[in-house]
Amino acid sequence: MKLIIVGAPGAGKGTQAAILADTLKVPTISTGAVLRKEIADGTAFGKTADGYIKAGNLVPDEFMVELMKDRLSRDDCQNGFILDGFPRTVKQAEALDEMGVAIDKVLDIEVADEAIVERLSGRRECPSCRATYHTAYNPPKQADICDKCSAALTVREDDKPETIQNRLNVYHKSTEPLIDFYRKKGLLVVAQGQEEVTQTTKEVFRALGIE
Numbered sequence: 001m002k003l004i005i006v007g008a009p010g011a012g013k014g015t016q017a018a019i020l021a022d023t024l025k026v027p028t029i030s031t032g033a034v035l036r037k038e039i040a041d042g043t044a045f046g047k048t049a050d051g052y053i054k055a056g057n058l059v060p061d062e063f064m065v066e067l068m069k070d071r072l073s074r075d076d077c078q079n080g081f082i083l084d085g086f087p088r089t090v091k092q093a094e095a096l097d098e099m100g101v102a103i104d105k106v107l108d109i110e111v112a113d114e115a116i117v118e119r120l121s122g123r124r125e126c127p128s129c130r131a132t133y134h135t136a137y138n139p140p141k142q143a144d145i146c147d148k149c150s151a152a153l154t155v156r157e158d159d160k161p162e163t164i165q166n167r168l169n170v171y172h173k174s175t176e177p178l179i180d181f182y183r184k185k186g187l188l189v190v191a192q193g194q195e196e197v198t199q200t201t202k203e204v205f206r207a208l209g210i211e
């Protein structure tokens with residue numbers, strides 16, 4: 001399946017993408033994770049992206065489209081993939097069409113704005129293996145330590161309170177129009193994001209018609 005997941009920052013796209021990737025046996029491509037790795041590796045691309053991400057703004061479309069052209073042409077994507085965080089603008093969605101990528105479904109995970117701020121501020125990430133946690137909803141076994149590789153967990157630079165509101169504004173202005181774009185194409189399915197990860201997964205599987 002070629003699946004796109006959309007939803008506000010903190011809606012649970014990454015968490016559900018990881019679960020779906022396991023079930024559907026396809027890779028997940030998380031553009032946010034790809035960009036954070038470029039930054040950690042100190043690449044030229046990472047240096048360009050860093051300022052945009054720290055401010056909670058979008059990296060310009062032309063960079064993202066080039067990045068995804070390369071990524072989606074690799075062998076592991078030929079039987080399907082899950083896109084978490086791309087496209088994020090109608091321009092990026094149009095570029096995906098122009099690449100000739102035939103998307104099967106677009107999953108929108110809906111969460112009210114009020115819940116988003118609480119969710120983002122509790123989010124923790126492993127800087128080593130990139131596993132994600134939440135202090136309230138998906139805590140590691142030992143506080144602030146990764147279950148998988150025992151590294152000390154960190155707060156994403158753009159999950160700091162001053163950046164969260166801007167990311168929400170950017171989502172409503174630039175990314176939400178994608179929902180109509182894909183509804184008109186007949187590809188959109190909607191799941192309500194719940195407090196519990198497992199409840200959201202049930203909603204997601206129901207929306208996608210997965211047993």
Ligand code: AMP
Pocket residue numbers: 009031032033035052053054056057058059060061064084085086087088089092158167
């Ligand atoms: P995420 O982990 O998906 O929340 O992404 C973190 C940040 O990376 C976003 O706030 C953007 O600054 C940047 N980013 C990720 N994906 C895209 C994209 N498709 N277009 C533009 N910027 C992106």
